Each structure stands twice: as structure tokens, then as C-alpha cells.
Amino acid sequence: MSANTKVTPRENVWRDLPRNLWSSIFRHPLPSSELGQAQTSFTNFFLHIHPVKVNRHTLKATYTFGLGLISLFLFIALTVSGVLLMFYYVPSTTQAYDRMLDLRGSVAFGTFLRNMHRWGAHAMVAAVFLHMCRVFLTGSYKKPREFNWVLGVVLFLLTMFSSFTGYLLPWDQLAFWAITVGTAIAGYAPFVGDKIKFLMLGDTQVGQEALLRFYVLHVVVLPMVMTLMIALHFWRIRKDGGLSRPPEADIAPGTEAMSVQVIASPAPKQSFGLMGIVRGPFTKVGNVPENTVSAWPHLLMAELLVFVLTIAVLLVVSLLFHAPLEEPVNVMHPPNPAKAPWYFLGLQELVSYSAFWGGVGIPGIEVLLLILAPYLERKPGGTGRWFAKERLLPNTLFVTFAVVNIILIIIGTLFRGPNWEFVLPW
Amino acid sequence: MSHPTPTAPAETGERRHFLAWVSSFALAGSAIISALANFVFLKPRATYGAPSRFSIGRPDAFPSGARIAIEQRRICVAREGNQVAVISTTCTHLGCIIGVADTGFACPCHGSRYDQDGNVTAGPAPSPLPWYQVKLAPNGDLEVDTNIQIKPGTYLNI
Numbered sequence: 001m002s003a004n005t006k007v008t009p010r011e012n013v014w015r016d017l018p019r020n021l022w023s024s025i026f027r028h029p030l031p032s033s034e035l036g037q038a039q040t041s042f043t044n045f046f047l048h049i050h051p052v053k054v055n056r057h058t059l060k061a062t063y064t065f066g067l068g069l070i071s072l073f074l075f076i077a078l079t080v081s082g083v084l085l086m087f088y089y090v091p092s093t094t095q096a097y098d099r100m101l102d103l104r105g106s107v108a109f110g111t112f113l114r115n116m117h118r119w120g121a122h123a124m125v126a127a128v129f130l131h132m133c134r135v136f137l138t139g140s141y142k143k144p145r146e147f148n149w150v151l152g153v154v155l156f157l158l159t160m161f162s163s164f165t166g167y168l169l170p171w172d173q174l175a176f177w178a179i180t181v182g183t184a185i186a187g188y189a190p191f192v193g194d195k196i197k198f199l200m201l202g203d204t205q206v207g208q209e210a211l212l213r214f215y216v217l218h219v220v221v222l223p224m225v226m227t228l229m230i231a232l233h234f235w236r237i238r239k240d241g242g243l244s245r246p247p248e249a250d251i252a253p254g255t256e257a258m259s260v261q262v263i264a265s266p267a268p269k270q271s272f273g274l275m276g277i278v279r280g281p282f283t284k285v286g287n288v289p290e291n292t293v294s295a296w297p298h299l300l301m302a303e304l305l306v307f308v309l310t311i312a313v314l315l316v317v318s319l320l321f322h323a324p325l326e327e328p329v330n331v332m333h334p335p336n337p338a339k340a341p342w343y344f345l346g347l348q349e350l351v352s353y354s355a356f357w358g359g360v361g362i363p364g365i366e367v368l369l370l371i372l373a374p375y376l377e378r379k380p381g382g383t384g385r386w387f388a389k390e391r392l393l394p395n396t397l398f399v400t401f402a403v404v405n406i407i408l409i410i411i412g413t414l415f416r417g418p419n420w421e422f423v424l425p426w
Numbered sequence: 427m428s429h430p431t432p433t434a435p436a437e438t439g440e441r442r443h444f445l446a447w448v449s450s451f452a453l454a455g456s457a458i459i460s461a462l463a464n465f466v467f468l469k470p471r472a473t474y475g476a477p478s479r480f481s482i483g484r485p486d487a488f489p490s491g492a493r494i495a496i497e498q499r500r501i502c503v504a505r506e507g508n509q510v511a512v513i514s515t516t517c518t519h520l521g522c523i524i525g526v527a528d529t530g531f532a533c534p535c536h537g538s539r540y541d542q543d544g545n546v547t548a549g550p551a552p553s554p555l556p557w558y559q560v561k562l563a564p565n566g567d568l569e570v571d572t573n574i575q576i577k578p579g580t581y582l583n584i
Contacts, residue, residue, distance in 0.1 A: 180520070180521045180522065181522075181535070183521075184519070184520040184521040185520065187521075195469075198469070199465065199469055202468075202470050202473070203470070203473045203474070204473070204475070204478075205500075207474075207475045208475070209470065209473065209474055331497075331523070332497045332498075332523060334523055334534055334535050335535075336535060337536055338520065338522055338535040338536070348520075351519075351520070352536060352550040354552075355519070355550070355552040356552075419534075419536060419537030419549075420537050420550065421537060
């Protein structure tokens with residue numbers, strides 16, 4: 001070593017340790033320039049799901065109401081509270097109910113966590129449904145977002161199935177009879193109904209096998225499938241050009257609309273540069289003024305706000321209202337009336353008129369119509385606006401379906417008493 | 427030894443296309459069969475719950491004219507003189523346990539009512555109550571098999 005080589009003084013190692021450690025984890029300081037803001041999306045694993053720039057229209061609260069984000073944050077809250085509850089839960093018909101009492105009596109925060117999980121699950125079913133309404137009523141599923149809508153419908157069904165499988169786990173009267181009734185509805189499917197029911201319950205009746213099966217589905221299978229589907233759902237939002245918006249939202253205010261002609265160059269034969277692969281609405285050509293802002297901080301702050309609000313409401317509700325826990329399962333004494341979970345009470349109401357049509361026919365047609373909707377409504381236009389005039393017919397049909405389902409759920413929940421006879425809730 | 431004449435390009439393409447098609451078919455087929463195998467695995471060969479074939483004791487335990495419900499087994503034993511029959515007490519509507527009433531059966535969940543033979547008389551139940559096979563076992567006990575449904579109205583003569 002030559003004498004004039006600079007040796008870092010020993011004490012600097014320690015003095016600089018915190019800074020070195022920090023800068024090895026976070027590649028850039030908090031952004032102070034546009035470049036820095038862009039780098040957050042590029043270099044941070046947790047932020048790289050964001051685009052660098054986001055259209056102003058996407059951040060309008062009255063456009064999305066943050067319903068997709070609320071669904072995601074509820075999913076995360078449910079995962080966390082669910083994993084914590086798993087530490088004390090045993091999926092056994094002899095122990096499950098006692099564990100519920102233990103949560104109440106001897107586990108720190110036990111009641112609170114159970115409340116969070118219960119209300120979060122109900123809220124998630126509602127949030128995902130409302131999110132679906134938003135996407136439909138703003139015409140957001142139109143080309144090129146058809147398949148992401150299909151993924152969304154699948155996520156909606158998975159959400160309901162997750163909630164349904166969780167319903168059995170407390171092993172109280174409410175759980176037992178709701179699942180007895182719910183799986184009986186599934187049993188009305190033609191040809192395969194009984195087989196599906198047997199496969200789901202692992203037996204002819206709800207018992208230990210059903211509890212174990214529902215538990216495995218609820219804590220492993222469904223969350224894993226949902227996580228994958230959510231990742232796909234988000235990936236496609238980016239690849240489909242961000243959230244849907246009307247064409248005029250792409251033009252910055254105060255600038256004149258100018259048409260940009262993109263001349264397609266012949267596709268390269270051998271290798272692809274980035275611009276050879278990139279296509280669609282996120283290709284920026286020339287120096288067109290954009291109506292965008294940086295994702296950092298604008299999108300992040302919006303997300304943080306939705307997160308804080310969602311969690312705050314969930315915490316307050318969980319502090320104020322306790323999750324129901326009825327008497328332990330008594331196979332001999334069904335409650336009168338025995339009711340499925342509320343989101344299936346519309347179906348149960350229909351089942352009381354016609355078993356096949358209520359349990360299988362109508363819900364089957366509804367799901368099929370939902371999945372096919374973007375492939376049936378091919379007329380462009382009306383995307384990115386609530387209740388667009390051009391989409392009067394599809395919107396009217398959708399609202400009618402939604403309202404009828406909601407009314408059936410309300411009737412089944414509030415207006416049905418013993419023997420499923422009509423009662424007034426007041 | 428001379429090399430074989432190279433095949434014409436079109437022919438090679440066709441063969442490759444054929445091979446690709448066959449192997450894709452085989453792979454996809456294996457994947458589908460493996461996926462279906464999961465359902466075979468998930469369908470229990472033996473259930474751990476209540477057995478479907480069981481003894482309900484001597485015929486003498488059921489006096490003539492009595493309709494005795496065995497709730498644990500979800501059945502009702504009906505005896506008329508020398509004749510015995512076993513009727514399911516699982517409601518055909520949504521699977522609740524129904525009770526024996528004066529006029530037949532009544533479901534406490536959603537108000538379905540059945541007559542003495544299990545025919546629906548009121549409520550949302552879509553089908554009559556099934557009758558199960560009952561036999562006299564060699565030891566003189568009545569043996570019921572809830573896996574075997576028989577024609578309603580068929581009694582066992584004892």
C-alpha cells in the first residue's frame with residue numbers, strides 16, 4: 001500500500017454506519033425532484049406496482065370512491081387478523097366453540113381481533129360488490145379491460161366463498177345451520193349438486209369433516225388463490241393503461257387537443273427493443289402535454305388516506321360492536337328460521353319459491369351474464385363517466401339486477417321470521 | 427454412405443407441427459387428469475361421521491301405530507300392525523331436522539309440512555321425504571340403510 005493512498009479513518013466506519021446502512025436499504029433519499037419522484041416507483045420493491053405518472057382523473061375521489069383499494073386493505077386486515085386468530089383456533093367440533101369462548105375470556109385482544117375479522121369480512125363482501133358496481137356503471141370494462149373484469153367477477157365469487165367458509169368455524173348454532181342451509185342450496189345444482197355437496201362437506205351432513213375442509217379452504221386455499229388473482233388484477237390495470245378514464249381526461253387543461261399520428265413501423269424480425277414491445281395507451285409519443293401528476297406523492301397520499309380511513313372505521317366498528325356468538329351447535333334443534341349468511345339470503349328467499357331456480361338457475365345465469373357483460377356490450381364510448389347516456393340500457397339492466405338482489409337480501413334478512421313467514425322487523 | 431436426401435421444408439414443417447400438436451395434447455391431457463385426480467382424492471371413500479347402515483333394535487320396541495323419531499339418526503320409524511317403515515327426517519328443502527307432528531311431519535326452519543307418508547302438504551319443500559330400506563337382521567334387530575332409498579309406501583312385513 002502506497003503512503004499516499006487515502007485510508008478511511010477507523011472511526012468513520014462507526015460514525016457512518018447508520019447512514020451507510022440506511023443508504024444501502026433505501027437507494028435514494030426522499031425525492032426532491034421529478035427524477036427522484038420517478039425513481040421511487042422504479043427502485044422500491046413495494047412501490048414498483050405504481051406507475052411513475054398517474055392521470056389526474058384517476059385520483060378523483062368521486063370517480064372510484066377508492067372501493068378497489070378499500071377491498072384490498074380489508075383483505076390485508078383480514079389476513080393479518082386471521083393469521084393471529086389461527087394461533088388460538090382448533091378446527092375440531094369438540095374444541096372450536098370453546099376456543100371462541102377463550103378468545104372472549106382469556107386471550108389478550110381476542111374479542112377485538114374476532115370482531116375485526118368478522119366485520120372486516122362482511123365489509124369486504126360489500127366493498128367488492130360496490131367496486132363491481134362502480135366499474136360497471138362507469139363503463140370501465142370496455143376494451144381493453146374485458147378480461148380484468150372477468151378476473152374481478154372471479155374475485156367477487158372468491159370473496160363470498162371465503163366469507164362462507166369462515167362462517168362455519170365458530171361452530172355455534174348460527175354457523176352450523178347457516179352452512180347446513182347454504183350447502184343444501186348448492187345441492188340443488190342439477191346432476192352434480194349432491195356430489196358437490198358431498199365433496200364440500202366430506203360427509204352427508206355438516207360435521208367434523210366439513211369443519212376441517214372449510215378450515216383448510218378458508219385459511220390456505222382461498223387466500224392463496226385470491227392473492228394470485230389480486231396480483232393479476234393489479235398487473236392488468238397497469239398493462240391496460242391505468243384506470244379507465246374518458247378520452248378528454250388525457251388532455252391537460254389549457255392546452256388544445258392535438259391529434260398524434262402514430263406511424264406503425266414494421267415489426268422487427270429478430271430482436272425487440274423496448275419500444276417494439278410496448279404498445280397501447282401508455283406509449284407516449286412526442287411532446288404531448290399530459291394531464292398527469294407524479295405517483296409520488298399524489299397517488300401514494302391518496303392510497304394512504306383510503307388505508308387510514310378503512311382501518312379507522314374497521315377499528316371503531318370492532319370496538320363498538322361485538323361479533324355474534326350463539327349457543328354451541330345442537331344438531332337436534334335447528335333455529336327457526338335457519339338463515340344462511342346475509343349475502344346468500346337473497347338466494348334463500350328465492351329458494352323458498354323454487355329450489356332449483358333460486359339455488360342454481362338464477363344465480364348461475366347472473367354470474368354468467370356478469371362474466372360475459374364486456375363481451376356482449378361491444379359498442380365503444382361512455383367509458384370513464386358515471387351513468388353515461390350512451391350506456392343507458394346496460395346501466396339500467398345492471399341497476400335493476402343489483403336492486404332486485406338487494407331487495408331480496410333485505411326481505412330475507414329482516415322480513416322473514418319463524419317458518420319463513422313474512423314478518424315486520426319493527 | 428451418402429446422406430439421405432433432406433426432406434422438403436414443407437414436409438418438415440408438417441411433421442413438426444404434428445409432433446407439437448400431439449405432445450401438447452398429451453401434456454394438456456396429463457395436466458387435466460392430474461387436476462381431476464384431486465377430486466378423487468378429496469372424495470372420501472369412508473366417512474367418519476354417522477354410519478349409513480345401523481341397527482335400531484328389536485321390532486318390539488316400536489308398538490303398532492307409533493311413529494318414533496330417532497333424532498340422532500335423522501329417521502322416523504313407523505309401525506302399522508306387522509309392517510315397519512323408516513322415513514327420513516331430514517327436510518328436503520334445506521336440510522333441517524323435522525319433527526313428528528300430529529298430521530305427519532313439520533320442519534321448524536322454513537315451515538315445510540309433510541303428511542304421514544312424507545308427501546309435501548305445505549311450505550317450500552320440493553320433494554317428499556325419502557323412505558329408507560329396513561331389513562330384519564339375522565339376530566332379530568331391525569337394520570336401516572340410509573344409502574338405499576325405497577319406494578314410499580313400501581313396508582317391511584315382520
